[in-house]
Structures are given as C-alpha cells and as structure tokens.
Amino acid sequence: MYPKDLKYDKEHEWVRVDGDVATLGITDYAQDQLGEVVYVDLPSVGDEIVGNETFGEIESVKSVSELYTPVSGEVIAVNDALSDSPEQVNEDPYGEGWMVKVRMGDQSDLAGLMTADDYEAFIAEEG
C-alpha cells in the first residue's frame, strides 16, 4: 500500500527521489478518499513550483482537491497521459498515476518528509 522506497507528506503526496529529481504523486489513501478521479490539472514543463504550495488540482466526480508539493524546483516532466486517463491515479497511484517530475534546487525539504511506516501511522491517527 505504501512503498518503502518513497517519502510521504501530510497532504498525502508521495515523493520518489532519484538524485536531484523528485517524482510526485498522491498516495493510495488519498486516491481512495477522493474517489474516482476525472480531471487532473498540472503545471507545465519549465514551471517553477514552490514547497508547501499548490502545484495543481485534482477532481473526482464529487469533489475538488488542491495538490501540494513538498519540494521546490523546476518541473522537467508532466504526466500528460492523465488528461486522457485520469483514472490511472486511482488504479496505479505510485506508477502510471505519477504527476510531475521536479529538478530540486535545494533538497533540504526532503528532511521533513515521512517514511512509509511513519505515514501509515499518521493516517491511522488521522483516521
């Protein structure tokens, strides 16, 4: 449910770190809470995104949520497939449902993120 190789934040995003590149998506818990995703609004390649601010929106049939990024940097890739197949966020949140790749300038943001175990404990508490 919560892959060990990822880091997590309290807004239910996950981060996969590979060198100075971070891939972002939402967690299995988040997609389940949201319900079937029908629309994902993402930034464009080249945009700068800022830690703890919104970088996009995600809509299910019934509700709208903002996407927060835990890291800062330049967007170097966007999962364009989500515009035609937003359901990938539900079906494969850690794989095909990824959202953006960011080249991080400063990696100090990563220090505040949770491990899979911490995140699991966090959502159990939030309940």
Added chain:
Amino acid sequence: MDQASFPGAGDGRGGVLARTPLYEGHLALGAKMVAFAGYEMPLEYSGILREHRAVRESAGVFDIAHMSTFRVFGFGAFDALQRLLTNDLGKLHAEETHELGRAQYTLMLDDQGGILDDLIVYHSGDLEYLIVGNAANHMIDAAWFAERLPDEVEFADESDRAALLALQGPRAIEIIGELGGSVPDERFKLGEASLDKTPVLLARTGYTGEDGVEIVCPVSRVVGVWRALLSFPEVTPCGLGARDTLRLEMGYHLHGQDMDRDTDPVSAGLEWVVAWDKPGGFVGREAAIAVRDRGPERRLVGLTLDQGIPRQGQAVLHDGKEVGTVTSGTFSPTLRHGIGLAYVPAAFAQPGMQLEVAIRSKLAAAVVTRPPFVKSTSL
C-alpha cells in the same frame, strides 16, 4: 491534498444525524457515508462512475428512505391539494376505472410564489394521496400541510412508517417482474405488488432518466425488499453520488440548490408543472403569474463545458462580467465532460449562448444547453 467539502453535505439540522433502516446494510457493503439533509446516507459503494454506469446500462437500487412521505385523505383531499400544489391534480385520476391512479410531479409554493418544495403526488387510493418530498424540507412541508389543509381533510406524516427505495435502469422492470411484482404498464402509473412477500406500492417514476420504479414499503420490511433486489446480479447498490450525476445529466432540479423559496417556477423553468388556469387557482399563483407576465429577470439554464468541471457556487460570466451562479455542476460520466445548471439573466438564456464559468483561477468556456444533456436513455 486539501479536500473541499461535498456540495449538498451537512446535516441541515445542526444536530445528530438520522439513519435509515438500511444503515447497517450500507456499512456492510462498504459504503462511504456522508451527511445529507439530516441523514447519514451512502455517498458511494463501488464508485460513483461504476454505479452511474450500472443504472444507465443495467439497474441500480437507491435507498431513498430519508425522503418524507405524507398521506392526505378524506372527501376534501382533492380540492385542498389542488389549492396547495401547482400541477393539475385532476390529471392524476384514472379514467373510467377504479384501479389505482397515477403519480405526478408538482410544486408547492408559498404565498410569494417561492418554491417550498418539489413533490411527487401519488393517487394511492380512493380519496387518498401519498406525497413524497425532499428530506431537507420535511419539517417545512409538514408544517405547511398541517396549517393549510382544512380541518375536514385528514393529514398524516408517514415518514416514520413508510420507506422508499428506487430501482432504476433498463433492466429494472424485468427484475420487478421476476420478483413477482406486477409492473405498471406506463410511466407515472402506480401498481401494487408483493416483493419478498411484502405488499408494496410501485410507481413507475424516478430521478435518473432511466426506466424503473420507486417502491413504497413499510419501514419494518424495507431491509428484506432491498436485499431481495440486491440478490439479482444485475442490480448494483447506488449512492447519493450517482443519484446526483444521473439526475444532473437529465437536468432534473434539486431543491435547495437549483431552486428554493427565493425562486419562482418560471425562473426555474418549471412552468410545465404549473397549471395556471386550473379551477380555483393555487397558493402562490398571483405572485408567480406576475413573474410570467412581465418575464423573469433570470432563468435556470443548462451549461456544457469542454474543459473543466463546474461546481455549485461558481460565478458565470458573459464577456468577462459576472452575470450568474452555478447551482449544480458535475463531471458527466456518460458524456465525459463538465455539465451544470446555473441562473443567468434571461437575455443570456437561449441555447447556444457562449458564457464562461470561473473555475477557481481559470475561466472555462461554457455553452448554454437545453437539458437533458444525455438524450438517449431507456425512457
């Protein structure tokens, strides 16, 4: 993620939420529950899109036991209800026969022509009418009937005794038949049936745009009837989420969102259920007819969007200037794009008019569209 609240959510009474007799059953099926009109109701079980599709393609069962039911009976019942409701109750009565009659969609107005509630009236027996209203308006409706019905007409609030289910979809009618029910042969007709050995009233009505029935049964037996319907593999349990997307694809109004006491039937586009010239008139007629005669300032219209999903409360713009408000909006599971209902000035209400919806920081193009948005269903 920061999840916005569901439109229409809230207990409406600021207190403890009520539960229908199916509450435990919903939990056992893994339903996501939500507060709606003072009740804890299933929002979805397997997912809104899946449930929506089940109703459009096969059949779905809805718990609508939260809706209020009233019984009005006695020799003066017909005349008294004819005064309180906008549609012509005379159209309800079956001609030449004594069989049970029909159901009718109607409005109840206040003295200023504002819409108190929209109702279905069933001619359920000799001198007897069963009226189904919105759960959110239960107390308002009950008080209105109690106050406005003359003494010689008997009035009973049956909400705690009668429970409603809706079975909707192209397969709904054959399923009722297989359960031993005699299906009313026409839309809006009533019938009696025995489902799961329980005598029920069936009405060929619904809020989804599909063929099907609404079932009135005793509260004590509703769980058994619900389980009997769910025993068919072609029947999917459906929640309020799918109920909302299904009704919105048809452009059906939801009271409290698309109309309320500040709305008259002309502005709301509901003149088709107003019998202006029925004998004796009706409460609210003078005020409503004044709006009709001078022309309403605003009208409820359908909106179609290629990009973006309109949501309740968002502003509608014309040439960049705010002119109206979205009252209901959703992603249409059938059409795969955004649809909505909105009040706009009458001058912008004609189909084809190009407007915009302010979807948070963006303006999305919207075209005025005459509902239903989904034209081809089993109806």
